[in-house]
Amino acid sequence: MTSALRQLAYGTAADMFDEYLKMSEQTSILCLDNFCKCIITLYKERYMRSPNAYDVQRLYSKHEEKHGFKGMLGSIDCMHWEWKNCLVALKGQYTRGVHKKPTIMLEAVASYDLWIWHAFFRMAGTSPLAPFEVNGNQYTKGYYLADGIYPDWATLVKGFACPTDDPRIKFTRFQASARKDVERAFGVLQGRFHILRLAARTMSVNKMRRLMDCCIILHNMILEDQGFALSD
Numbered sequence: 001m002t003s004a005l006r007q008l009a010y011g012t013a014a015d016m017f018d019e020y021l022k023m024s025e026q027t028s029i030l031c032l033d034n035f036c037k038c039i040i041t042l043y044k045e046r047y048m049r050s051p052n053a054y055d056v057q058r059l060y061s062k063h064e065e066k067h068g069f070k071g072m073l074g075s076i077d078c079m080h081w082e083w084k085n086c087l088v089a090l091k092g093q094y095t096r097g098v099h100k101k102p103t104i105m106l107e108a109v110a111s112y113d114l115w116i117w118h119a120f121f122r123m124a125g126t127s128p129l130a131p132f133e134v135n136g137n138q139y140t141k142g143y144y145l146a147d148g149i150y151p152d153w154a155t156l157v158k159g160f161a162c163p164t165d166d167p168r169i170k171f172t173r174f175q176a177s178a179r180k181d182v183e184r185a186f187g188v189l190q191g192r193f194h195i196l197r198l199a200a201r202t203m204s205v206n207k208m209r210r211l212m213d214c215c216i217i218l219h220n221m222i223l224e225d226q227g228f229a230l231s232d
Contacts (some may be wrong), residue, residue: 193215
């Protein structure tokens with residue numbers, strides 16, 4: 001437990017505490033992976049679940065109160081985690097765009113309280129039917145705030161690329177301000193678990209996914225324990 005938590009929180013090498021904990025590097029690596037597996041098995045169903053109908057109504061209410069966006073479920077964005085020990089055969093698959101080194105992308109949805117509802121390359125499941133009304137128009141499902149890299153879908157609301165009049169300028173400014181929720185969530189997640197700030201040293205994609213899932217679950221648990229989370 002001590003070795004696993006120190007590796008997650010401080011991002012230290014597995015052999016840094018070999019003398020203090022009397023554990024070999026390989027044992028520490030194994031302990032970290034087993035710790036992540038246990039956290040995911042025990043708590044994923046609660047702390048990485050999709051919002052139910054009751055959660056959706058509370059998200060609507062809180063986001064309208066805080067940001068003024070009616071029907072908003074949260075904000076969606078992505079972050080890249082560098083993969084230091086990526087296998088040579090996989091480097092082309094995980095290297096793209098402006099990133100010169102292999103990375104694995106985390107895509108997540110967060111609400112205003114920094115609770116991460118969906119994570120890892122996809123949105124888990126679909127949102128339940130939760131109608132709301134804006135300007136006399138009825139809508140059946142909520143939406144997420146997104147930036148310009150996302151496609152033009154009805155469930156993703158983006159700001160205007162080149163707003164020219166006051167209403168569009170105002171909307172784009174408010175949208176950009178509200179969308180910072182997910183960026184703040186990424187910052188808090190990396191601040192709590194420094195292992196996500198450093199290049200991943202494992203050679204396994206599955207181990208990286210377990211590490212990320214474990215960190216997200218612990219992040220949501222901390223929010224709940226501190227009383228900041230919307231979910232209960």
